[in-house]
Amino acid sequence: MNKFCFVIHPTSIEDVARYEPGAVGKGLPLIRKILEWMPAYTACHVTGVRAPDGREIEGWFVAAPLLPEQMLSLPREEVFARILRAIELGAELGAQIVGLGAFSGIVGDGGVTIAQRSPLPVTTGNALTIAAGVQSLLRGAQAMQVDLAQATLAVVGATGSIGSACLELLAPHVGRVLLVAPNLTRLQTLQAQLGPILPPNSACFTDVHAAVREADVILTATSSTRELIEPEDLRPGAVVCELSLPHNLGRRIAELRPDVLVIEGGVMRMPGTPRWERVREPGRLFDLGLGEGLALACMSETMVLTMEGRFEHYTLGRGISLARVREISTLAERCGFVLGGMRAFDQPVTQADIDRKRSAAEALRTAV
Ligand SMILES: NC(=O)c1ccc[n+]([C@@H]2O[C@H](COP(=O)([O-])OP(=O)(O)OC[C@H]3O[C@@H](n4cnc5c(N)ncnc54)[C@H](OP(=O)(O)O)[C@@H]3O)[C@@H](O)[C@H]2O)c1
Numbered sequence: 001m002n003k004f005c006f007v008i009h010p011t012s013i014e015d016v017a018r019y020e021p022g023a024v025g026k027g028l029p030l031i032r033k034i035l036e037w038m039p040a041y042t043a044c045h046v047t048g049v050r051a052p053d054g055r056e057i058e059g060w061f062v063a064a065p066l067l068p069e070q071m072l073s074l075p076r077e078e079v080f081a082r083i084l085r086a087i088e089l090g091a092e093l094g095a096q097i098v099g100l101g102a103f104s105g106i107v108g109d110g111g112v113t114i115a116q117r118s119p120l121p122v123t124t125g126n127a128l129t130i131a132a133g134v135q136s137l138l139r140g141a142q143a144m145q146v147d148l149a150q151a152t153l154a155v156v157g158a159t160g161s162i163g164s165a166c167l168e169l170l171a172p173h174v175g176r177v178l179l180v181a182p183n184l185t186r187l188q189t190l191q192a193q194l195g196p197i198l199p200p201n202s203a204c205f206t207d208v209h210a211a212v213r214e215a216d217v218i219l220t221a222t223s224s225t226r227e228l229i230e231p232e233d234l235r236p237g238a239v240v241c242e243l244s245l246p247h248n249l250g251r252r253i254a255e256l257r258p259d260v261l262v263i264e265g266g267v268m269r270m271p272g273t274p275r276w277e278r279v280r281e282p283g284r285l286f287d288l289g290l291g292e293g294l295a296l297a298c299m300s301e302t303m304v305l306t307m308e309g310r311f312e313h314y315t316l317g318r319g320i321s322l323a324r325v326r327e328i329s330t331l332a333e334r335c336g337f338v339l340g341g342m343r344a345f346d347q348p349v350t351q352a353d354i355d356r357k358r359s360a361a362e363a364l365r366t367a368v
Contacts (some may be wrong), residue, residue, distance in 0.1 A: 005090025125298025237361025
């Protein structure tokens with residue numbers, strides 16, 4: 001049976017509690033200190049992922065237990081060493097490829113240095129995340145009856161590995177595109193590169209709030225660890241596809257903007273009867289807060305490559321080709337991985353939720 005490992009780390013304090021129930025009630029400074037000292041460990045054993053044609057794989061989530069801000073602020077070599085140790089644990093268990101989850105695939109240069117030093121072939125999983133994000137945004141816009149041809153799309157994190165490819169794939173569907181990121185020079189270079197595929201009047205923004213105020217549909221894929229979008233920034237009936245982990249939208253949006261559809265874009269449904277079991281407490285299931293049978297798209301990419309026996313460096317760095325995105329989408333379909341149902345703030349989004357949001361948006365528009 002082919003085997004994989006996937007590097008995980010907590011992306012929020014809620015995640016720390018999910019990984020380590022013993023952490024509940026401890027303050028953030030203490031948790032940070034504990035994580036700084038905690039070595040890499042094998043957190044979870046994955047079984048039961050089975051393609052419709054019977055191919056089955058096995059894997060492990062290996063933890064490099066640092067919070068995103070620690071991944072960015074601790075000395076780079078120390079962070080690389082922690083991630084590489086987690087990969088070695090996977091290799092010792094027989095993994096043939098490793099996926100880099102969340103900030104372990106961002107820190108430094110988007111997995112390139114890790115790939116040079118890793119005993120296993122590496123992928124960030126960003127190609128399938130791009131495909132899932134684009135599909136999610138299009139599905140959300142359709143559910144909210146947004147006329148995309150007339151709509152303004154803002155991509156927050158437009159210069160990133162995920163953001164730039166999502167932008168390229170979504171630009172032909174919309175009336176206007178806003179490219180949003182902190183570095184104006186990089187934004188303008190990207191705008192010039194994409195040139196004719198961008199609709200007229202497209203523009204670069206370094207101010208997230210200003211861009212979001214002009215947008216009907218928004219995709220977030222940033223390496224910021226902060227909440228970037230405020231409830232009052234959003235237009236009535238806006239659709240936001242959130243790929244950033246940690247999220248750039250806070251729960252306040254769920255409370256204060258019942259007219260806005262937020263969807264966590266990078267979630268897939270796995271084939272077979274997947275089981276995620278805690279390694280240190282056999283019999284107890286491991287909870288990533290995604291819901292049963294669901295996995296992040298970056299994990300799914302790693303599992304698809306494992307099923308297909310594609311033990312090679314796959315998605316690394318920025319500048320991912322659309323050919324790669326199309327290839328992994330085809331492979332994922334063949335292996336039985338499909339886009340997960342809509343979710344937001346750890347809950348499924350139902351048709352009744354969508355109906356309520358559409359009515360609330362309509363009421364706001366007529367009140368203006
Ligand atoms: N759901 C999933 O399955 C999944 C899978 C993989 C990754 N992710 C998440 O996706 C996100 C993006 O990953 P990536 O690999 O594309 O990262 P990346 O290549 O490092 O790109 C990050 C982007 O964010 C921008 N950025 C940084 N700070 C910002 C701020 N304060 N405001 C606006 N933009 C900002 C960067 O701009 P500059 O060019 O100026 O630096 C860049 O455009 C991360 O949160 C990651 O955890 C999710």
